[in-house]
Amino acid sequence: MPIRSFTIRVPATSANIGPGFDVVGLSLSLHLTLTVTVGAHDSISPKITYSGEGADEVPLDAYKNLTTRVALYVLRCHNIAKFPVGLTIHCDNEIPFGRGLGSSGAAVIAGVILGSELGQLSLPVERLLDFALMVERHPDNVTAALVGGFVGSYLRELDGAATEAASVPLSEVLPEYPPDAGEEWGLNPPQPPLGIGHYVRFGWSESIKALAIIPRFELSTAKARGVLPLEYSRKDLVFNLQRLAVLTTALARNPPDPELIYEAMKDRVHQPYRKTLIPGLPEVTSNITPSTHPGLLGICLSGAGPTILALATGGYEAIANDAAAIFKTHGIEVDWKVLEIAGGSIVQRNP
Ligand SMILES: Nc1ncnc2c1ncn2[C@@H]1O[C@H](COP(=O)(O)OP(=O)(O)OP(=O)(O)O)[C@@H](O)[C@H]1O
Ligand SMILES: N[C@@H](CCO)C(=O)O
CATH class of the missing domain: 3.30.230.10 (Ribosomal Protein S5; domain 2)
Structure with a gap:
């Protein structure tokens, strides 16, 4: 063969x-x-x-x-x-x-x-x-x-x-x-x-990069889904739907609007429940804002956590250092990386 x-x-x-x-x-x-x-x-x-x-x-x-x-x-x-x-x-x-x-x-x-x-x-x-x-x-x-x-x-x-x-x-x-x-x-x-x-693929402003602040501990998705409720109030669902509708277009605009995006990246469906598994999460997402950290657009939990995702056009180091300092008060060390938005999966067949 x-x-x-x-x-x-x-x-x-x-x-x-x-x-x-x-x-x-x-x-x-x-x-x-x-x-x-x-x-x-x-x-x-x-x-x-x-x-x-x-x-x-x-x-x-x-x-x-x-x-x-x-x-x-x-x-x-x-x-x-x-x-x-x-x-x-x-x-x-x-x-x-x-x-x-x-x-x-x-x-x-x-x-x-x-x-x-x-x-x-x-x-x-x-x-x-x-x-x-x-x-x-x-x-x-x-x-x-x-x-x-x-x-x-x-x-x-x-x-x-x-x-x-x-x-x-x-x-x-x-x-x-x-x-x-x-x-x-x-x-x-x-x-x-x-x-x-x-x-469907949404647009994305090329000026936006993703800062991943990665705590040095693992949290399985199964465990992080296990703390979520089975039912939500209409108020919380509407809160998320309103923000998601705005977010999908706001991240494609040039220049991106930090005030609009910061609010549009808030969540009431999963993050409030996951804070028990990720000490420091609420402080990181509420203390680091576009007015305290120029360049920041929005900040949230990445997937099921514990990584924090900050979308920004600059100021990456200050955002990462301040998030790291908050996590440190909870005894958690982090690593951080500035990432680009990647293309999809590819296969290369070698001759
Ligand atoms: N390259 C890989 N090869 C084999 N198994 C893997 C690989 N990557 C991840 N896994 C399996 O998946 C598990 C992690 O899955 P999990 O869904 O808990 O987290 P995650 O996918 O990293 O996070 P999230 O789904 O929140 O983005 C690992 O512990 C391992 O069992
Ligand atoms: N949407 C999923 C992503 C995790 O892989 C969650 O938050 O549980």
């Missing part, structure tokens, strides 16, 4: 951007890069190596690693029961785990693209998104990681049969056990319904 090789590059993402809980996402210039070779050895066991963020904790067993499990799910849905012979994958990761920068969304998108490439399936973007949404069930991170930019998305209301197909437990989509020696998983995994997710 001839050797073939390709590279998959997927960006980090920040979800919510204040009021857009589970709705909006922004792709950022930190990447998960997979360098893949097929046919380089004659073993049926994929060889995975890993460098960068998460290298000390990520499983290197292809039946346990999130990216390769997702790829196998895509393959099994296309009547391909196993990885190709002689598969090697090197993952180089710049996206810190469990910080609200979309590491799991990037791993899932890398997995669906990997499955499509390994099976030579040529899946269109819409179908890649369907597969990703069977695994990560809120569309904000995965959509922005796949298509890039500042993106809004919704999940289509499905009919009864499709709802059932899309609601199967994650453990059936991605079995958590390796097949026994000499066995393979069956070829009857739950197929994603067609057209689960839909999205």
Whole structure:
């Protein structure tokens, strides 16, 4: 079999951007890069190596690693029961785990693209998104990681049969056990319904950069979703809807208006509940304002946290240092990075 090789590059993402809980996402210039070779050895066991963020904790067993499990799910849905012979994958990761920068969304998108490439399936973007949404069930991170930019998305209301197909437990989509020696998983995994997710890309003012202030502790998305209520008051929902409607256009305007954006990035749906898990969050978002910090446009929790996302046109160091000082009073150390808005996921097939 001839050797073939390709590279998959997927960006980090920040979800919510204040009021857009589970709705909006922004792709950022930190990447998960997979360098893949097929046919380089004659073993049926994929060889995975890993460098960068998460290298000390990520499983290197292809039946346990999130990216390769997702790829196998895509393959099994296309009547391909196993990885190709002689598969090697090197993952180089710049996206810190469990910080609200979309590491799991990037791993899932890398997995669906990997499955499509390994099976030579040529899946269109819409179908890649369907597969990703069977695994990560809120569309904000995965959509922005796949298509890039500042993106809004919704999940289509499905009919009864499709709802059932899309609601199967994650453990059936991605079995958590390796097949026994000499066995393979069956070829009857739950197929994603067609057209689960839909999205639109908003405009973005090129003058705006994203400052990520990253506390040195992990907070799993599952835990940060566990503190949210099941129901909200009409007042709080209207508060968020009003701001989100303004925000999606305000971030495309030149020059961006700090007063408008700062207010439009406030939230009453997730941040007030997550402050118990992120000491210092309310002080950071209320003490650092466009009038105290020229250049700042708005400030919020990035995804499920604990990272703080500040959108700004300058003054990055002062914003970061003052946020760091607030976190320090709570005993939390942070790192910070100024990031660009990134393009979407790309595959480069090597000659
Ligand atoms: N490159 C990767 N390869 C394999 N598994 C990964 C990779 N990146 C993340 N993961 C898995 O995802 C987990 C983190 O997911 P989680 O949803 O809790 O946080 P996050 O995606 O970083 O944050 P958020 O969803 O708020 O942006 C890691 O602990 C790890 O199990
Ligand atoms: N919208 C999601 C993003 C986390 O990945 C949340 O805030 O829980």
